[in-house]
Amino acid sequence: MRMTQILDWRPAPGEVVEFLPVADRAPEPHDVPPSGFQRAHLGMAAARRATGQRQSPWVALAFDLPGRADPEALAGAWQELVRRHEAYRAWYEPRGDGLAGFRLPPQALTVRPVRVGTFATTADLRDHLHRRIDEHTAPGRPGPGLLAGVVLRGTRSTVYAAIDHAYTDGHSMALLFDELRTHYAARATAATTGPTPAAAAATGPTPATTPAGPDEAVGYLEYNRREHERSLALTPDAPELALWSAFLAAGDDGSATASGGFRALSGFPVDLGTDGHALVPGVRLHYPVLTGAQAEAFRAFCARHGGGFAAGAFAALALAQREFTGNDVYRVLTAVSTRAYPRLLPVHGWLVNFGPLLFRLPAAPDLAAAVPAAQQGFQRARAAGDVPLHRALDLLPGTALPVIPPMVSYLDGRAAPGSRDFLRTDATLLTGPDGAAGVSMWFNWFRDRADLVVTVPDTPQAVQGVPKYLDRVREIILTAATRPAP
Structure with a gap:
């Protein structure tokens, strides 16, 4: 996996479709404190934003699928992910001098494909994606700091996903790569009998196990709570x-x-x-x-x-x-x-x-x-x-x-x-x-x-x-x- 700044990325032009999560109810507050890194990250982002500095404190993943990808199948794959993982439906917002936690239950979210338009040059496409990612992943904004989409082309398509760094790391990006391709292959079918050749080529052999459903997944809030408990137990000596x-x-x-x-x-x-x-x-x-x-x-x-x-x-x-x-x-x-x-x-x-x-x-x-x-x-x-x-x-x-x-x-x-x-x-x-x-x-x-x-x-x-x-x-x-x- 390559690692590069978005300014050095050279995606080929194509048609952009975004996958936007829509909630059918208001978020619920939760009482789990943010981790130390989340608190520092969100605080630094707020300070820089207050001085008018552009913010891009996110991590993103891009990878190719063969042929013209199926937007409906990708939307279904994303819906599976946002319902399963708290990172995509639990967040923190500034409240006074602190941070308040919110989350959405799994079934509250539906992901819909939205056609954005076609970009004729690499520079125009990259600038558009950079702007949209900055907008949707801004730390402290209401809702999950997430943007996902695909650049459609005839011979290959490029899937992309970005999330505020407060809710992801490099290991999570590898999980995302693997799970999204697995869920996409399960949905990109030309008939009810099985996956299309393109879908099979996208992921290789079908994994022996299927990712757990939403109720079986462990969330990062459990990790935050345990970190908070460890912190309270520490003393200067x-x-x-x-x-x-x-x-x-x-x-x-x-x-x-x-x-x-x-x-x-x-x-x-x-x-x-x-x-x-x-x-x-x-x-x-x-x-x-x-x-x-x-x-x-x-x-x-x-x-x-x-x-x-x-x-x-x-x-x-x-x-x-x-x-x-x-x-x-x-x-x-x-x-x-x-x-x-x-x-x-x-x-x-x-x-x-x-x-x-x-x-x-x-x-x-x-x-x-x-x-x-x-x-x-x-x-x-x-x-x-x-x-x-x-x-x-x-x-x-x-x-x-x-x-x-x-x-x-x-x-x-x-x-x-x-x-x-x-x-x-x-x-x-x-x-x-x-x-x-x-x-x-x-x-x-x-x-x-x-x-x-x-x-x-x-x-x-x-x-x-x-x-x-x-x-x-x-x-x-x-x-x-x-x-x-x-």
Whole structure:
């Protein structure tokens, strides 16, 4: 699955049909508090909106179906999804100084196809979709922050769906890709005897199991409630906060220092042309790192030296940092999935936390020696992922999270639902134009490749300097991946 900003997306022209959910009753209030990330996300969106800044804080998915897609079948597939998943029918709205929750029962929603019109150029189509997505996914608006549709063409059609980031994450997008295609194939029939060839080609073999109905699905509100309960149970002296305390107190030499905290995280191996804290327009860089075969070889190299693929990636980042700055302590926030038990695996929502990744490089200058230290640091960070980040910061004195904190995410997408079809369907994860305070990175490992997507401040210093650091990171990784096994 590719990851790109919508401004860099090049959809072919065609006829647009939107799938709009219509409710037959008023939403019901609910008393489940928003997660810490939702509260921060919605608050930042409101602050930016108040200053007149354009908002695109959503995540979207686009993929192709063969031939001219059946809008009625797609509308039925979307109806199945919005009824099944709370992410598409439960939301939060600003009320005074807080957020009020609302939701619609599954059967209250019906999805209807609405023909919008034909767009003759890629630029006109992309601009239209960007505007409509911004309108329908604006944080804090009444109703689910969702827009879905299809661009119809004779030989292939492009399905798209966008949702406010407060209610989705990368795992949810993979679930959406798989479930929507499955539901569409079940409906796109030329006769009552079975699916059309186009529908069968869209999804491949029919899955052995059918997604659960609305009453069987677990919602993200259950996750929010559990997070709230965990937060209330934490106290300032809780042992679960020990790693966070060490992480926030660590200076460049790994010792406790007043210069630690999140302010020290703004230090990057090259000049970014900003103070690392003020949010400025960002630019997205994409780096192919390894082919599919090279990625397997790199994983084998890491395993021989006591770690996994992620540990090798973090070790390479740390080694390049030391070459650029002399600093042998690597410290960064890393994204950690909070789908900690099986019932949460099929849930659509934003079920992610940040873990504190901290380790010191050994004196040896090579990746083989660095992998074990990175592996231990990564394991500690993942173990701390059950501590809600915002609650940890509330309990630890003198800490405040930057508006968009710099972080490094690692995703092994090879086992994601439908991942075998990502390449042939041109599956693409789309985001709106980003803001950036520092540098954020996404290491993604898919069946055909491993790549690195990076958001940096759009300054001359960052745009010129960050690629020099990333080139060195990629060189370290490639050297290990192409080294003959002993």
